[in-house]
C-alpha cells in the first residue's frame with residue numbers, strides 16, 4: 327500500500343507523522359472520507375469543497391490548490407490499483423511546539439490513504455440497525471460548529487461507546503435542546519405518512535454528502551421532503567428510518583431505545599432508496 331504523505335508516495339510502514347504534529351497532540355486538523363465505486367470517485371468535488379470549508383473555518387491553509395488536491399487523491403487511488411474502496415484525506419495542523427498555538431506550526435500535514443472498507447456486514451442492510459439515544463450531546467454552534475469535519479471526534483466516540491455498551495449498532499445524538507442532530511457517523515432520515523423528514527444542519531448535523539444524495543433521490547422518487555426539527559418521539563413513531571453516510575451508504579434503522587420503528591423491519595421506501603443509490607454509484611463520479 328502506498329500512502330500520500332506531504333507530496334510523496336511512501337509505503338504504509340514508512341508513513342509516519344511526528345509526535346509534535348498538532349493533529350496528534352490536539353486533534354487539530356480536518357478530514358474527509360470518500361468512496362470509490364467502479365473506478366469512479368463519488369462526489370469528489372463536494373468532498374474537496376467541504377474539506378476546504380472545514381479548513382477555512384479553523385484557519386488552516388491547505389498547502390495545495392483544490393485542483394492539486396483532486397489530482398493527489400486520484401493519483402493515490404491509481405498507485406494502489408483500487409477500483410472500489412475508500413479514501414481518507416487528512417489535513418493536520420502540522421509540527422509545532424508543545425503549546426496550543428497553531429501559529430507555531432508552519433507547515434500543515436497532508437495524508438491520503440486509499441484502502442478497502444466495509445463498515446457494516448451485508449445482513450445489516452437487510453435486517454437494519456438498532457439505535458440507542460446517547461446521553462452525550464452534539465456540541466453546540468457556540469463551541470465548535472458541527473459543520474467542521476475536524477480531527478477531534480471524541481464527542482462522537484463517547485456517544486459510540488454508549489451505543490455499543492447499550493448493545494446497539496449506532497448511537498442517536500441530540501443537540502443541547504434535545505432535538506435530533508444525527509448519528510455518531512451518519513445523518514438520519516425518517517418516513518412518516520409518505521413524507522421524508524431529516525433534521526436541518528442547524529440542528530447540529532454535518533452536511534453529509536450522502537445526505538445530499540438521499541435528498542436528490544427524494545426528488546427522483548417524487549417524495550416530499552422536509553427539513554424539520556425532530557425529537558426521539560418522531561423516530562419512535564416513524565413508518566421507516568434510514569441512515570446515510572459515505573462509509574455506511576444508505577442503511578435501514580429498525581429500532582430506537584427498544585421501540586420498533588414501523589413494524590421493526592426495513593421498510594419498502596428505504597429499500598427503494600438503497601436501490602437508487604446502488605444504481606447511481608455504478609456510473610456517477612469522477613473517473614480515476
Ligand code: PMP
Pocket residue numbers: 359482508509510511512513531532533534535536537570571572573
Ligand atoms: N455525520 C457525521 C458526524 C459524520 O462523521 C459523517 C461522515 N462519516 C456523516 C454525518 C455523513 O456524512 P457523509 O455522507 O458526507 O459521509
